[in-house]
Amino acid sequence: MMSPDGIGHLLRGLREQAGRTRRDQAGHLERTSGRFVDPENIKRWETEKRLPIPDWHDVIAEGYGVPVEEVRRAVAASRRYRTLVSTSVSLDDQEGVSPVERRAFLGVSILAAGIATEPWGRLAAALAGPNVDSQVTDELVEATAHLFVSEHHIPAKLLAARLGSHLETLTALIPRSGPHRPALTIAAGETAALAGWAAYDVGDMDTARHSYKTAALAGREAGHPAVVALAMGYASYAVPADKAREMLAAA
Template identity: 50%
Template sequence: MMEIQAIGDLLLRCRKRAGRTRPEQAAHIETFYGGWFDPERIKRWETGKRIPTSTDFQLIADVYGISMTEVQAAVAYSRRARRLDQVNTLVEEGAEEDEVERRTFISLALTTGLAAEPWGRLAAALDGGVVDKATTTRLVGNTAEMFTAEEHTPARLLAARLSTHLDTITSLLPNAGVHQRELMIAAGEAAALAGWVYWDLGDHRTAMQYYKTAALAGRRAGHGAVNALVLGYTSYGVDPNKARQMLTVAQEQVRGPGYATARAWLCAREAEEAAAVGDQEAAVRALDRASTAFDYANPAGEQTWMSFFVPARLGSMRVATYAKLRHPELTPAADDTLAALGTADTKMRVAVLGDVASGYLVAGSVEQAVEVGRRALAATLETETTMGKVRLNSLADQLPEQREAQTFREEIRAALR
């Protein structure tokens, strides 16, 4: 019979049996995870401060060399033990819950994701107190962290974190009082990001439900920027003419100080879609508006969801637009964009490299297209982004009948198969 123990004890025993320290175990996990893995996460698992979620089960089974059945049984054991500990503590103390204890519980829910458990959601929803400023600030901050994480975290991993975060906000929203609008905005932004993540995962139906809910939150809060974000995301999944309508409306929602980055992004998106239908005049005008808005932009100090929109990303959207138009400035635009690109392994980097590679190919620079395309392929495999795969498949379809180009085409097909 399989011995059932807490997941923390099981993972600690497996790690020590392998003779690894926590940092060494984190490095080992990275070979499966496809990116940086925090050793502190291992510590939280082993000490029981955090119980792995279902999205972690397969990774744990692969990395630690144990069966999925053992992982599931150990997690279930840990969850039962945690619940019993909560009950036993209250019974043994025999004291009434005071305001400090109530706030401690909510804080714990926010930091460890307890509200993702049914009992956590129920307890938070039944709580009679009013959500304070500190709690609201933490939830808003958590939303911002989700957008930062999206730049480098695979969608399949981020989806579970977003679900927990939205559950927490949902549980506390009825008692938000004067902070309700601020929480509605945070919820709308998080729901929009969830839509984008599920679109990346190929679950378009779920993505649309999140987008609709995010738009509802934006309307209820009277915050047009949330609606602009939703329209910007949704524009990637519709035909060019519909996308142009969406983007025109979206730009009206982000007028005034503090929205220059968002406006620049939406104008650049409009340029891409105008170019897709051959409307060169409208595309060039939209790019001019994007550049003008970006001159006044502060990506790091405006909406958190626009932190990805750095000069290289604007440049790659210019390249994508010029490529569709076969614009004479295509090659210089591609050169400038590549020069502005940093080295961080983010999804933004994937988009930029993909656009630049396609731009060079349209301009007839096959050798440069292949060189940059290989960098795009490596970055795509690192971040697991669907948008990168779409760009690379499109690039593969356009590669000419030259030996090096055909070799690269096979590399793409094999890697993305």
């Protein structure tokens, strides 16, 4: 099982966006780095049978055209996901695990890359609701901000999958987040607005419209007009010029 926003999906998405086969990609990395690259390594990285060691991070970043920080983030996400899956197996049917320990594990699972896109992940998110604290909130808000940075160098299709995963996590946690509800609602609105932009970028106008409306709803619910303005700004690209000017003025 691969992390939805780990290194495997990132490298495969970038390679396919460039129209290269795995052998083509290996050759491209050789030309940009001057190092021998086995096409099998490309396969292992994409399937996460093996994660790139730090010595390869700069080579990958240059060869795939992304910041090295994005490569490191994706590798870290894959490692977290591996740990989560192995922990979930070890917790199975253990009589000695207390309810508090189980909730602690579920709380960590929410922060794993894309975990809430799986059915059991959504249940974990719901059960872990009481564990939402300032640290979890801060990490989710920071993850939201990182998605806006990723938008500059991640293909829209790949970004859309990440956004959907992140939005699922936020959606599962908001109803039981107590005093942290406004912050998570704002993060969800920002994520929905960016998801609308990604959908627009790939021509899915219906999803884009729904995402913008949801983002504006979240902004109003949180009493945060900036999120409403963000949604209106993105949505203005898909309407005639006169309407766009009206929307931007209102934003």
